[in-house]
Amino acid sequence: MSYRRRKLPKLKPGEITVDKHDSNEKTIFGFWVYLMTDLLMFAALFATYAVLRSNTFGGPAQRDIFNGLLVLAETIILLTSSFTTGLGMLALARQDKNKVVMWFGTTFILGLSFLVLEISEFWHLIVEGNSFQRSAFLSSFFTLVGTHGLHIVFGLVWMIILLIRVNSRGLTPGNIRKLTSLSLFWHFLDIVWIFIFTIVYLLGAAR
């Protein structure tokens, strides 16, 4: 759905027409299918982690590197950012451009704080000699949590570019569609994090 005016092709009688709304629905559905395939990739990484979890090769296990408050802070920050995305979508439904920029801007700042906490967690592990090269457990840990972090990075880059576009061009149909996809992406990342929080951190600490 381009915001520019364009000539529509002449249709023969009986040919199917695609209106704006229908095309939007298709894009969102396609994006949903992409998210589900991404979920499958995370499932494979979770399976790898579950299989290699106890292969610590004399190095630390999850309970030895567990920093409870840091992980709880990361979780609550990401959950709040998922909530502010929702508030941004409500502002989008009201066509309130300033509120959209405000809520997605809040989401961006929360996402960035999450990323900073995660990088500091990784940095401490690497400095202490517990990098991904230390053991099979740490390799699978860094791969699973790092892949999620990489998704957060892409989400943040996408968000900042989109915010600049919304600011300069307003809530065009194209921007509305992209904001909707982005909000799905962000809720999805929070759901993946629930399982990282539970399976990697909490169950690791409980054992």
Place this chain on the structure above:
Amino acid sequence: MKNFKALISYVVGFILSLLLTIAAYLFAVKHLLVGSGLIFTIVTMAIIQLYVQLIFFLHLGQGLGAKSKLWVFLFTVLAIAVVVGGSLWIMSNLNYNMTPQDVNNYLMEQNGGF
């Protein structure tokens, strides 16, 4: 009015998720339960939170095209069950089926198992 309903949906989802997160954290860190009871409780809370966020944040099963989204999701859940469950099942049996006992003992001593 429709907007107000949606706002309530996000607020309820947020509060429920927050409560579930903190409860699961306290169960694990304060060791309120032990062994399989603890594992069962924490995993159940994660699954409840998945459900809460799917309904209140992602609005799964509502709006246009909801049915096809739901089917794709359910198929993905099936595929995940096969990938994760199958991997764990095969890998946990591989030790007992494939490795001679003395090698297994050696590995257990060296790095705590396969």
